[in-house]
Amino acid sequence: MSEHYDVAIIGAGMSGLTAGIRAAHFGKKTIILEQHNAPGGLNSFYAKDGRKYDVGLHAMTNFVSPKERRAVFNKILRQLRINRADLDLIEQKSSRIAFPGTNLRFSNDEALLESEVEAAFPGQIDGFKRLSETIRDYPDSDLELPYRSTREWIKQFISDPFLEEMIFCPLMYYGSAVEDDMDVGQFVIMFRSIFHEGFSRPVEGIRLLIRVVLQRYRELGGIRKMKTGVKRLVAEGGRISRIILENGDEITADSVLSCAGYPETYGLVGDGVAPDESEFAGQLAFSETIAVYEDLPETWGWGDDTIVFFNNADRFEYRNPSDPVDLRSGVICLPSNFEFGDRPLKEGLVRVTCLANHDTWCGYSEEDYRAAKDEWFDRIQKSILPMMPEVTRDYSGGLVATDMFTPRTVKKFTRRARGAIYGSPKKIKDGRTEWDNLFLCGTDQGYLGIVGSMLSGVVVANQYVLKG
Ligand SMILES: Cc1cc2nc3c(=O)[nH]c(=O)nc-3n(C[C@H](O)[C@H](O)[C@H](O)COP(=O)(O)OP(=O)(O)OC[C@H]3O[C@@H](n4cnc5c(N)ncnc54)[C@H](O)[C@@H]3O)c2cc1C
Structure with missing residues (x-):
């Protein structure tokens, strides 16, 4: 006998947990299956010699005032019914892009970066301001367009290659799965989340965020099984009909959301290609x-x-x-x-x-x-x-x-193919796979970082579990 769920989620990373909250909140019988013994995925914590360490957290991006109701981060928290005060967020002091002979400082006040660009690159400031405004007004629907090179696109605003590299450096390090370039949509998201908005962290570090999110999922009756890896997804008639676990158990679910990654998830369905060898591995x-x-x-x-x-x-x-x-x-x-x-x-x-x-x-x-x-x-x-x-x-x-x-x-x-934190360079922006009831969520749906993966969990659950 195998147990049946409305929703089975592979991975207790940030996207899996937030997808789980949305599904459980709307009364779906939900299970999260996680191979590791700690929650959080790439964004976790551990103890060594009596000290506590965070794994994934340098800073949370997308910091805005609680009053900005339309800002992404505040919207995510409303969808999750999480009280922002519980996260006890503290802001960065300031950050710096340091290249040979030139520094550009930035902070949660976007005017700082603008004034730094004006001082160091006076001939580029008009173009930089146009870039910043274009990104602010960039239509959300265009974020879903297929991959376009930012290297080409940015030339209409910035003509100094040194400044171009300085702008790319933090945006690539905090969110690009593509070598030496970025998708325009991803560039826009990262520019907004780092330069227009900013950095913060829960005062206690990542474990506070994970605790708050887990508690919310538990309150809603969501089930979570740790040290329970998914071994195989059995596909029949264009759907995932059974989920075989590494402990030998088997379950079934109407919808399966996978946060394990694109090549990793296809590897579970069993196309014979090991995730590391996939052409889509990061x-x-x-x-x-x-x-x-x-x-x-x-x-x-x-x-x-x-x-x-x-x-x-x-x-x-x-x-x-x-x-x-x-x-x-x-x-x-x-x-x-x-x-x-x-x-x-x-x-x-x-x-x-x-x-x-x-x-x-x-x-x-x-x-x-x-x-x-x-x-x-x-x-x-x-x-x-x-x-x-x-x-x-x-x-x-x-x-x-x-x-x-x-x-x-x-x-x-985390079992990420090739240990690639930002996953595959090919992002599946609509989250769909070739199996009707299997959806990708998290990093390889195209939203990177802590806030990005939380957003992905919410969006994919809303689209395919609640509306589907
Ligand atoms: C060192 C480091 C620093 C970072 N710094 C920042 C930062 O400062 N700011 C920021 O915003 N982001 C940062 N990130 C990135 C951020 O942590 C990730 O982008 C985000 O957590 C990804 O979440 P996810 O849910 O998409 O994937 P994951 O966290 O990878 O979650 C996927 C989960 O699926 C599980 N899984 C995989 N295969 C199976 C299977 N077969 N069965 C069951 N479970 C499975 C994994 O164990 C994992 O828990 C950092 C990451 C690292 C590693």
């Missing part, structure tokens, strides 16, 4: 170093930097590197440097994310892997020295703990 993977210090980075010179998007090379390249880690560019996140007010973190953290080569990291033996992690941890710490304010350059004391993840870690815990 190419972009990352490593991240985490250094915990006994005091806060702002006290040793980082000032108001919350996040620094850096590039040390003549040309910014956002592609799968030939080296294990590309040291030429990356993102430095200082999680203690948000507006904590009278609730500061007890320890300082410096997180550095760089592009990394999946095949190299996944090809190492266990012993070589550990040695490579040690080697690249040190090299990454040294590579960010030019970005550090003068006073910190010889700062070497106070380091109390370190950790590092690689594409191998991402793949192991």
